[in-house]
Amino acid sequence: MRNRLKVLRAEHNWTQADLAQRLDVSRQTVNAIEKGKFDPSLPLAFRVARLFNLKIEEIFFDDEPG
């Protein structure tokens, strides 16, 4: 699953550690999500969406066609 987390974080001038603290996860979790190595759980995806005041589908994109 692809995502815009890195771009959104950069827009807010936050480090991975800043974002991790705001989401109550480890910095490694933020790093793994940004690199697409780890898909967040639905509750975490909602937390991310709330934090950036966006919809989940505006941050995370399904790789599968159609």
Added chain:
Amino acid sequence: MNKWKQALGNSCYENKRDKRNRNLAIGVYLLWIAAFVVSHLSIKKGWILDPWAIWALVLGTLGLGIAMFQTYRRFLIHADELTRKIELESLAFAFGVGLLLGVTAWLLETAGIEIFKSSFIITITAMLLTYSISLVINSWRMQ
């Protein structure tokens, strides 16, 4: 190189709560191992002969085992979700390897072919080694 260093240092546990819960789980695990070794030696070497004392040793070790299980479960429930994923994948892999090696060693024992001293010991050793190696590899993969 840095990725390996971080993986070996289990840097996914940088969260204070995870570190505290993991350290508690490791502490109780070490206590359980110590209790197991003391109980095993006491019974095997005949240091303790009273049946009630033997029961107390066995039940004490069992109690510590249950405490270990509970502290590890608590660690997993409250852990950061990447940490939980790494732990669960490592546990699953270790369980699979331990089961396969244990059953194979047991079959060989049944056939009278003794490669390993005991299928129980090989199962436990394989599980612990696989779990430890999987933790490092999975942590590295997620860097």
